Amino acid sequence: MDSDDHAMLEALVRHGKRHQLDDFLAQGDRCGWCRHPIRLRGFVVSGPAGEETVTFSSSSLPDGVVLKACGSRSEVRCPSCAAIYRGDSRHLVRAGLEGGKGVDEAIALHPAVFLTLTAPSFGAVHATSAVSPCHAGHPRARCAHGRPLACPRRHERGDELVGTPLCPDCYDYEGAVLQNALNSELWRRTMIYTERQLAAVLDRTQADARRVARLSFCRVAEFQRRGVVHLHAIVRADGPEGSVPPVDAGQLARACLQAAGTITVSNPNASATWGRQIDVQVLEHGDERARRVATYVAKYATKTSSDDPRLDAPVRSFEDLCRRELPTHLHRMVATALDLGADPALSELNLARHAHRLGYGGHFLTKSRRYSTTFGALRDARVQWREARRLGDDGPEDQTSEGHWHAVGAGWTDRGESLFAAHQQRQRTEDKREAELAWYTRSE
Ligand SMILES: [Zn+2]
Ligand SMILES: [Zn+2]
Ligand SMILES: [Zn+2]
Known part of the structure; x- marks a missing residue:
């Protein structure tokens, strides 16, 4: 047994000793084994007006807290x-x-x-190509910096060269970063x-x-x-x-x-x-x-x-950037954004703040108001569905309940719990994939 297994086991034994293992597992399931759950302490009162009683309290749960999923949209932060x-x-x-x-x-x-x-x-970048060379041309032709203008290779998808310039000094890094910074405005005007x-x-x-x-x-x-x-x-x-x-x-x-x-x-x-x-x-x-x-x-x-975890958080300075040890091309995109961010003439683009997103300051998904339903409505529907399931179909109707909650922290209690949560989350993803596969083969 390695030290990870040992830590996980210790966490489970700790809950087991308090006869709270089932509660712990149920709690993890409810928050989807989120990577950094929010820890809430509090209680719920319900009943007819004037006769409310405490019907639920977090004090009965493991560590005295309810775990709420962090709600992150980022795959890197919380799968x-x-x-x-x-x-x-x-x-x-x-x-x-x-x-x-x-x-x-x-x-x-x-x-x-x-x-x-x-x-x-x-500027020319290495590209995936199955049939023709990446960049055709005379093998001895050179740019002003003495680098070849041609690339005879056939790059596969996973090749780290793909997307990087043939000559970083010829490549218009400023143009690329400004394009990212102006993307949202470009889209807005395109719709108009x-x-x-x-x-x-x-x-x-x-x-x-x-x-x-x-x-x-x-x-x-x-x-x-x-x-x-x-x-x-x-x-x-x-x-x-x-x-x-x-x-x-x-x-x-x-x-x-x-x-x-x-x-x-x-x-x-x-x-x-x-x-x-x-x-x-x-x-x-x-x-x-x-x-x-x-x-x-x-x-x-x-x-x-x-999708590089090293760019998950804002880059505060050039020193900070160097510490992240990024591949050369990515490093240069971020460095250019930091450079341009220091230019007062471009201050409204907030380039330094968005340097970790290579200058892009917009959202990854946006929609116009009338396009469809909202994330809020979908979330509410999910909560209601879960609540209805918890109460059974004919839950108490004449009762009103009110929750009193406050956050006391975030994340799992210790390394063992974190490791166990990550393990459960992976397991769930795999189970789901297998269920999907079974469904596809059945319907064939
Ligand atoms: Zn989460
Ligand atoms: Zn190439
Ligand atoms: Zn060059």
Whole structure:
């Protein structure tokens, strides 16, 4: 038995000795074996007004606390909570395409497209390629820094070179970081322009067009291997009061393409546009693709910067950056963001604060207000469902209950508990995967 096993066993024995092992296991299950659960102390009073009694108290539980999941969206920070967030994202995205979760199913008849917007090139980078060389060219051709302009290799996906520049000194690091910093504004303006383009397609004035067709969207940001953000978005057109608008998906797709192709964000010190790789796909009603798109979009909702745990927290200084021992390209992206962050002319971009996200300050998943349901509504539904299950179907109706809670800390009590929680969480993921696999083979 190694020291990890020993620590886990000690933690379990500790609860066992107090006859609280079952309570401990139930508590862990309830918070999904979250990595850093919040520890709450308190009680619940319920009963008719004036006759309330304490019906539940944390003092009876292991260590006298209730454990509440941390609720993090980041896969790196808490795999368990991130999985719940990913599930909610999928519901949220799908509800906007198919209805359900409180959204009218007629929404499926509204025209919708799936849009992918990629940043321009900031210099040649190594790319995955199965058939042709990474960069064709004369083997002796050199850049001004004496580095080869060609790369005859065929890189596989896992190759660490993929996404890194052929010559870091030729590469436009400032351009790449500013692109990330301006990405959210670029997206905001793209949506405004798409509405204008739609008016032109419909041959109406803008005000007139907005009366018959408004845009809703849900978009995720994804870091490419080169450390530049690209966007995947579902864009939908809605008529007044939930009606089907007089626009078809083809017209919507054209308006998106025209807008994305012309938009520029510029201020005196920086500018950004979308690259040439703009892709738009029409999502047909009842199309299997809509479901795949929802899963795809949700997958990115829990990713952070580079998914590199070394960039999980803000970088405070160059010394701090060096301590993280990042790969050269990533290091240089962060260093450039810190550098530019010190420039007063760019202060409004908050580059230093977002240096650990390579300059990107936006959210990883955003949606317009009218797109679909909300994370809050999905969370409430989950809590209610769990509560109903706990009380049985006919729980006390004439009773009101009120909880009085306060946080007394975060995380597990000791290393043994932490290790055990991580083990249980992994086990749950595996069980789920196996159940899914069994389901697929059965339905074949
Ligand atoms: Zn958590
Ligand atoms: Zn290469
Ligand atoms: Zn060079």
